[in-house]
Amino acid sequence: MRRLFILLLVAAALTTGCTPRPGGRIVYGLTLAPSGIDPHINASSELGIPLTSVYDTLIYQDPKTGEFVSGLAQKWEVSEDGRVYTFHLRRGVKFHDGTPFNAEAVRFNLERITSPDLASQKARFMLGPYERTEVVDEYTVRIVLKEPFAPLLDSLSQVYLAMASPAAVQKWGSEYQLHQVGTGPFVFVEYVPGDHLLLRRNPDYAWGPPVYQHRTAQLEEVEFRFFTDPATRSPALESGEADVMGEIPPQDAARLQGSSDFRIEAVAIPGVSLMLFMNTARPPLDDLLVRQALLFGTDRQAIISTVFRGTSPVACGPLAAITFGYNPMVCEFYPYNPGQAAMLLEQAGWKDTDGDGVRDKDGQPLALDLYLMGWGYMPEVGQLIADQWARLGIRVNSQVVSYPEALKIAQEGRHHLMPFNLSGSDPDILRKFFHSQAGFNWAKVNDPEMDGWLEEAARVSDRNRRADLYSQVQTRVMESALVIPIRDYVNLNGVNNRVQGLRFDARGWFPWLIDVTLAR
Amino acid sequence: MFVGRHEAQRSAISFVVRHKAQRSAVSMGGAQHLSYPMLGYTFRRLLGAVLVLWLAATLAFGAMQLTPGDPAQTLLAASGASPEEVARRRTQLGLDDPLPVQYARYLADLARGDLGVSWLHGRSVGRMILEQLPATAELALAATAFGALLGMALGLLAALYRETWVDALATGLAVLGLSTPVFWSGLLVILLFSLYLGWFPSAGSGDLRHLILPAATLGFALSGSVARLVRAQVIEVLRMPFVMAALARGLPLRRILLLHVLRPAVGPAVTVVALQLGFLLSGAVVTESVFARQGLGRLAVQAILWRDLPVVRGVVLVGALAYLLTSLLADLLQVWLDPRLR
Numbered sequence: 001m002r003r004l005f006i007l008l009l010v011a012a013a014l015t016t017g018c019t020p021r022p023g024g025r026i027v028y029g030l031t032l033a034p035s036g037i038d039p040h041i042n043a044s045s046e047l048g049i050p051l052t053s054v055y056d057t058l059i060y061q062d063p064k065t066g067e068f069v070s071g072l073a074q075k076w077e078v079s080e081d082g083r084v085y086t087f088h089l090r091r092g093v094k095f096h097d098g099t100p101f102n103a104e105a106v107r108f109n110l111e112r113i114t115s116p117d118l119a120s121q122k123a124r125f126m127l128g129p130y131e132r133t134e135v136v137d138e139y140t141v142r143i144v145l146k147e148p149f150a151p152l153l154d155s156l157s158q159v160y161l162a163m164a165s166p167a168a169v170q171k172w173g174s175e176y177q178l179h180q181v182g183t184g185p186f187v188f189v190e191y192v193p194g195d196h197l198l199l200r201r202n203p204d205y206a207w208g209p210p211v212y213q214h215r216t217a218q219l220e221e222v223e224f225r226f227f228t229d230p231a232t233r234s235p236a237l238e239s240g241e242a243d244v245m246g247e248i249p250p251q252d253a254a255r256l257q258g259s260s261d262f263r264i265e266a267v268a269i270p271g272v273s274l275m276l277f278m279n280t281a282r283p284p285l286d287d288l289l290v291r292q293a294l295l296f297g298t299d300r301q302a303i304i305s306t307v308f309r310g311t312s313p314v315a316c317g318p319l320a321a322i323t324f325g326y327n328p329m330v331c332e333f334y335p336y337n338p339g340q341a342a343m344l345l346e347q348a349g350w351k352d353t354d355g356d357g358v359r360d361k362d363g364q365p366l367a368l369d370l371y372l373m374g375w376g377y378m379p380e381v382g383q384l385i386a387d388q389w390a391r392l393g394i395r396v397n398s399q400v401v402s403y404p405e406a407l408k409i410a411q412e413g414r415h416h417l418m419p420f421n422l423s424g425s426d427p428d429i430l431r432k433f434f435h436s437q438a439g440f441n442w443a444k445v446n447d448p449e450m451d452g453w454l455e456e457a458a459r460v461s462d463r464n465r466r467a468d469l470y471s472q473v474q475t476r477v478m479e480s481a482l483v484i485p486i487r488d489y490v491n492l493n494g495v496n497n498r499v500q501g502l503r504f505d506a507r508g509w510f511p512w513l514i515d516v517t518l519a520r
Numbered sequence: 521m522f523v524g525r526h527e528a529q530r531s532a533i534s535f536v537v538r539h540k541a542q543r544s545a546v547s548m549g550g551a552q553h554l555s556y557p558m559l560g561y562t563f564r565r566l567l568g569a570v571l572v573l574w575l576a577a578t579l580a581f582g583a584m585q586l587t588p589g590d591p592a593q594t595l596l597a598a599s600g601a602s603p604e605e606v607a608r609r610r611t612q613l614g615l616d617d618p619l620p621v622q623y624a625r626y627l628a629d630l631a632r633g634d635l636g637v638s639w640l641h642g643r644s645v646g647r648m649i650l651e652q653l654p655a656t657a658e659l660a661l662a663a664t665a666f667g668a669l670l671g672m673a674l675g676l677l678a679a680l681y682r683e684t685w686v687d688a689l690a691t692g693l694a695v696l697g698l699s700t701p702v703f704w705s706g707l708l709v710i711l712l713f714s715l716y717l718g719w720f721p722s723a724g725s726g727d728l729r730h731l732i733l734p735a736a737t738l739g740f741a742l743s744g745s746v747a748r749l750v751r752a753q754v755i756e757v758l759r760m761p762f763v764m765a766a767l768a769r770g771l772p773l774r775r776i777l778l779l780h781v782l783r784p785a786v787g788p789a790v791t792v793v794a795l796q797l798g799f800l801l802s803g804a805v806v807t808e809s810v811f812a813r814q815g816l817g818r819l820a821v822q823a824i825l826w827r828d829l830p831v832v833r834g835v836v837l838v839g840a841l842a843y844l845l846t847s848l849l850a851d852l853l854q855v856w857l858d859p860r861l862r
Binding site: 036038041042043116118119121122124125126174175177192193194195196225226227228229231232235236238239241242402403404405407408411422429431432437438439440 | 595715
């Protein structure tokens with residue numbers, strides 16, 4: 001008996017020793033300048049990092065399986081024609097201000113998001129062909145669409161379509177973003193734009209989705225600060241002013257990896273890889289042979305090793321490898337082969353006739369206009385590519401432009417090449433880039449068959465059928481040589497080793513802070 | 521940046537010269553009392569200020585029309601909005617109206633003191649600016665104080681020990697301050713004082729501890745031009761007969777230096793410091809970013825990148841207002857410092 005008692009004591013001591021204690025506070029470094037942070041209005045990925053823990057969504061996506069699981073909605077049905085989604089809501093859920101959560105609250109939120117007066121920059125468009133929301137009874141709500149929209153479940157699992165307290169939204173009006181109220185594991189305490197944002201544990205939280213490991217948050221407080229200058233992020237982490245820091249520059253990440261106090265948690269971000277769009281409407285890139293030559297002539301591995309210090313995977317196609325629907329076959333296309341590239345250029349009639357080191361045809365030199373934006377290591381990537389292509393006798397005129405200017409240049413088709421990347425967990429993101437009517441159709445592609453695949457994939461709900469269609473799209477994009485994929489996006493999070501249990505959602509950007517604990 | 525600063529200096533000098541001429545004209549007009557021309561002068565300056573503000577508002581309006589890119593498209597492109605939806609947003613933002621209509625609406629709002637609503641943030645521009653202004657003002661003031669004191673000390677030392685190693689050291693520091701970009705010096709300061717010595721926090725704003733490193737970094741950059749000017753002025757003043765006279769009368773050296781030499785020598789430096797406000801604000805952008813501080817600078821940069829016109833216009837106006845106030849204060853201060861100008 002006595003022995004058993006001692007054994008129990010030892011076991012208790014051991015478990016308390018190993019189990020990180022609840023409570024405590026961390027500082028989490030964000031990387032963007034102060035920006036609007038109303039998830040229904042604003043579009044930045046950064047806002048979701050704190051707010052994912054302030055709000056709950058109707059459903060959640062399990063990042064391991066890709067399946068959707070219950071959230072504020074316990075179960076749901078989709079009508080045969082894919083236009084009506086019926087959600088059965090969890091009972092007993094309360095917003096942080098005491099307002100009860102019910103079907104009327106869901107209707108209020110969706111009406112708010114779709115109201116033209118709110119001028120939503122993202123959430124509205126994630127609802128696709130939304131028509132209306134019907135309150136069936138206190139805990140049943142129906143979302144009706146004008147036409148089927150397969151990405152809806154993915155949208156509803158994101159913080160942009162999170163459920164806000166109707167009472168708080170009405171009380172604060174246009175200042176609501178400084179006083180946000182959700183149902184999540186953390187309460188929004190204060191936001192001083194440009195300085196910090198503070199969250200405190202919600203002790204009443206008891207309705208977390210099955211993907212959360214704890215019933216309530218383990219940390220008492222999380223403070224967010226903004227570190228816009230990449231060079232200062234690792235010093236802030238190392239001097240203890242931040243415990244978690246997103247987007248550590250690759251060279252600092254390589255150094256931190258060797259430290260015993262810090263670790264790098266590299267999180268792959270699904271979506272469209274960083275890639276150069278080739279303007280197929282502007283000579284000489286209207287020639288498939290020339291586009292293929294550029295693909296063969298680009299040493300992507302060298303770019304990854306030099307610019308990204310090997311921290312990102314080489315991209316093979318338009319979708320990042322972690323994205324649902326990714327087709328690994330795209331890696332068979334275009335291995336680095338400068339000999340092949342030179343041959344294709346010769347075949348297309350581009351030869352260096354005047355011996356100046358630049359190929360020419362009909363008196364025109366082979367010169368390409370490359371426009372780059374100043375972020376995301378695009379200038380560095382552009383520099384390396386220009387060097388690599390110079391060896392093939394191609395001259396690159398590169399110019400760094402602002403994002404609004406880039407959009408304008410692309411619209412007018414003044415570019416030969418322009419890079420972009422965008423994160424997104426549903427492969428429907430391809431429709432934004434490769435549909436002939438798409439806003440980001442920077443390749444100026446007009447392929448009715450591919451348009452059809454993209455449209456069908458946005459309508460059918462069968463996952464296998466969707467995956468097949470997106471496979472076809474990816475193959476077609478590479479066969480037609482529309483883009484030069486460079487890297488899959490990876491967020492290098494620097495983490496102090498005392499911080500444990502940091503996990504991210506299916507978007508890769510948003511941490512599930514409820515499960516974070518402090519060691520010691 | 522540096523070209524801008526030299527231009528600022530040159531215009532500062534011509535500014536001083538012009539005002540000296542103006543003021544002597546005023547005194548030739550037969551003003552008997554000190555306060556009367558000062559009052560009239562202040563009044564005229566205030567009238568001019570309204571004109572300058574209107575010009576700044578108009579320039580801010582016009583300049584953003586010239587920069588390429590459509591604000592509605594910039595806001596919505598990444599969300600996959602259709603061309604029709606982008607067009608609707610453009611109408612909603614009032615961008616479809618003819619330019620004169622947009623301009624008139626903008627001036628009318630401005631006259632009511634309404635800076636509008638940010639297109640990116642969806643909040644009142646006035647509120648956003650008021651939130652960020654104290655942090656920037658605090659940084660600008662602290663940096664100016666630090667830069668002016670350091671610059672004067674360096675300049676005085678360099679002039680007194682002209683062509684010795686002290687001069688070389690002080691002038692060298694001044695050149696270093698002038699030519700070191702803040703994004704680099706700020707990083708070095710963080711590495712030394714935060715990471716290795718652990719004396720000051722590297723990031724944030726709020727209390728004095730957070731202010732010291734950014735203010736010193738920005739102030740050091742400012743001290744260079746002050747030091748060079750003060751050095752030249754002190755050397756000039758030292759040659760003046762009244763200094764000789766004071767020396768001959770046996771006044772204590774410290775008194776001569778502080779009262780007879782430094783006071784007139786510092787006058788032009790005050791104007792230069794005031795005209796450095798433009799540099800200070802642009803330097804504040806970088807400093808705020810490096811030290812993760814709150815501030816108008818970061819707000820402005822973001823607004824320009826996103827073509828958030830109401831915010832850009834609001835910040836430009838506030839900048840113009842600050843500029844007017846400081847140059848007025850500087851002129852008054854200079855007149856007070858150097859009685860010869862009255």
